[in-house]
Amino acid sequence: MNDEHADRAAAKLLRLQDALRRNYGEATYKTWFSDLMIDDASDDCVTLSTASALRRERLDQQYKHGLMTAVREIYGDASRLLIVMRQALRENSARVAALAPAARPRGVIKGDFETPLRNTARQTFAPPNLQELATPLDARQTFESFAVDASNAVAAAAVRQIFDEAAPRELLYIYGQQGVGKSHLLQSAGNEWLRRHPGSRCLYLTHNNVQTGCVQALMSSTTMTLQRDILSNDLVMMDDIHLLAGKQKTMREVVNLMTAITSSGRQLIVAGELAPGALEKAQILGRLADRLAGGLAVGIAPSDETLRRAVLIKTRDGSDLRCTITDEAIDLVARLFSSSMRECIGAFKQLALVYRDRAGEIGPNEAMAALQARLGDRRRKATLAEYGFRLP
Incomplete structure (x- = not known):
C-alpha cells in the first residue's frame, strides 16, 4: 500500500x-x-x-x-x-x-x-541570459515624438546631453510620478544612440528584469558574468528603480553594476518615481540612494493640459487612421484625462480604436460617446458642457 x-x-x-x-x-x-x-x-x-x-x-x-x-x-x-x-x-x-x-x-x-x-539542496541554477532579460526598444519612442514644455524641458535636455562628446559620462537619474514620460525619454535615448552610433549596443532593462537577472546571477554564482555581459553595452538604461525597494540582495548587486558601468566610461540612465531625498525613506538601500543622488538627478513635473494636448496631436499625426480626429476632440481628451500622460494617451488610443474603420471627422460629441464608459469610474454621467464645450 x-x-x-x-x-x-x-x-x-x-x-x-x-x-x-x-x-x-x-x-x-x-x-x-x-x-x-x-x-x-x-x-x-x-x-x-x-x-x-x-x-x-x-x-x-x-x-x-x-x-x-x-x-x-x-x-x-x-x-x-x-x-x-x-x-x-x-x-x-x-x-x-x-x-x-x-x-x-x-x-x-x-x-x-x-x-x-x-x-x-545542491542543485545548479541556470545563469541569466541578457538577451532574454533585455526589453526591445520601441522605435516609435523618439525625441521627435516627445512633447516638451516647462514641466519636462530640463529632463529632456539632460538626456540629450549624453550625446555631447564633451559632456562627462555620469549617472543620470530621471524621476517623476507615474505617466509623466520617463520611459519615453529612456527609450528615446536608446533609439537616438543606435541612430548616431551604428553598430553600437544599448540595453534597456525594466525593474523586473533587473531583479530577475540579479537573482539568477546570485543563485548561479555568475554575478561577474552578468556584469561582463552588461558592460558589453555602451548605453545602459534601468527603468522603475523604485520598485526594487526592500529587495536588499538585488539592490546590493545593482550598486555593484552601477559602479562597474560608470567607472568603465559607459553611460547609465536610471528612471524612478522618487526624488533622491525620498529614496531611503521608501526602503531603498542607502548605498543605492547615494549613487542616484550623487549623479545628475532631474525631475519631471506632472503635465498640464497644454502639454497633454501637444502629446495627443503628435500621437494623432503619427497614427494611421481612416478617420480624422479633430483638434476639438483632442482638446476634450486632454481636459478629461488629467491624472497622468499615460492615462491621457490610453484614452486617445481607445477613441482611435472605436472609430478606426469610420471615414469622416470625429469631433467632441463622438469622443464623449466613445469615452463615456472610461469616465464611468469617476462620474455618473459626463457632459460636454461640464468641460467648457459649447453645444451647437
Missing part, C-alpha cells in the same frame, strides 16, 4: 513539473520551479516548498497564480496554495515530492526522505 501511495505521489509531482514546463518554458522552469516539492495536499489546501528564500519570495509574488492553475490540474478541489521554505521532516512524515524518481539518488530506498532532500 505504501508503494502504491508513493507511486501516486510521484506521478502527481511529475504532472506538476510537466505542467510548469509547458506553461513557462524550460529556462524559466529550471530557474524558478525545478526544486519545488509537494509538502502536503489535504482538504482544500496544497503546500509547495523550495529550498531557497529568494525562490519562495519570487514564486509567491510573481508566479502564484500560474502555480495555482497548475496545481488545480492535479488537485481539482484545491482553493488555497501555500509556498514555504523547505524544513526538516520527521522520519514518518509523508514527504510526497521526495519520492519523485528525478529527485532520488541511486541506491536510496524508496521512502528515505533525508538523502534526497540533502541532494536537492
Whole structure:
C-alpha cells in the first residue's frame, strides 16, 4: 500500500513539473520551479516548498497564480496554495515530492526522505541570459515624438546631453510620478544612440528584469558574468528603480553594476518615481540612494493640459487612421484625462480604436460617446458642457 501511495505521489509531482514546463518554458522552469516539492495536499489546501528564500519570495509574488492553475490540474478541489521554505521532516512524515524518481539518488530506498532532500539542496541554477532579460526598444519612442514644455524641458535636455562628446559620462537619474514620460525619454535615448552610433549596443532593462537577472546571477554564482555581459553595452538604461525597494540582495548587486558601468566610461540612465531625498525613506538601500543622488538627478513635473494636448496631436499625426480626429476632440481628451500622460494617451488610443474603420471627422460629441464608459469610474454621467464645450 505504501508503494502504491508513493507511486501516486510521484506521478502527481511529475504532472506538476510537466505542467510548469509547458506553461513557462524550460529556462524559466529550471530557474524558478525545478526544486519545488509537494509538502502536503489535504482538504482544500496544497503546500509547495523550495529550498531557497529568494525562490519562495519570487514564486509567491510573481508566479502564484500560474502555480495555482497548475496545481488545480492535479488537485481539482484545491482553493488555497501555500509556498514555504523547505524544513526538516520527521522520519514518518509523508514527504510526497521526495519520492519523485528525478529527485532520488541511486541506491536510496524508496521512502528515505533525508538523502534526497540533502541532494536537492545542491542543485545548479541556470545563469541569466541578457538577451532574454533585455526589453526591445520601441522605435516609435523618439525625441521627435516627445512633447516638451516647462514641466519636462530640463529632463529632456539632460538626456540629450549624453550625446555631447564633451559632456562627462555620469549617472543620470530621471524621476517623476507615474505617466509623466520617463520611459519615453529612456527609450528615446536608446533609439537616438543606435541612430548616431551604428553598430553600437544599448540595453534597456525594466525593474523586473533587473531583479530577475540579479537573482539568477546570485543563485548561479555568475554575478561577474552578468556584469561582463552588461558592460558589453555602451548605453545602459534601468527603468522603475523604485520598485526594487526592500529587495536588499538585488539592490546590493545593482550598486555593484552601477559602479562597474560608470567607472568603465559607459553611460547609465536610471528612471524612478522618487526624488533622491525620498529614496531611503521608501526602503531603498542607502548605498543605492547615494549613487542616484550623487549623479545628475532631474525631475519631471506632472503635465498640464497644454502639454497633454501637444502629446495627443503628435500621437494623432503619427497614427494611421481612416478617420480624422479633430483638434476639438483632442482638446476634450486632454481636459478629461488629467491624472497622468499615460492615462491621457490610453484614452486617445481607445477613441482611435472605436472609430478606426469610420471615414469622416470625429469631433467632441463622438469622443464623449466613445469615452463615456472610461469616465464611468469617476462620474455618473459626463457632459460636454461640464468641460467648457459649447453645444451647437
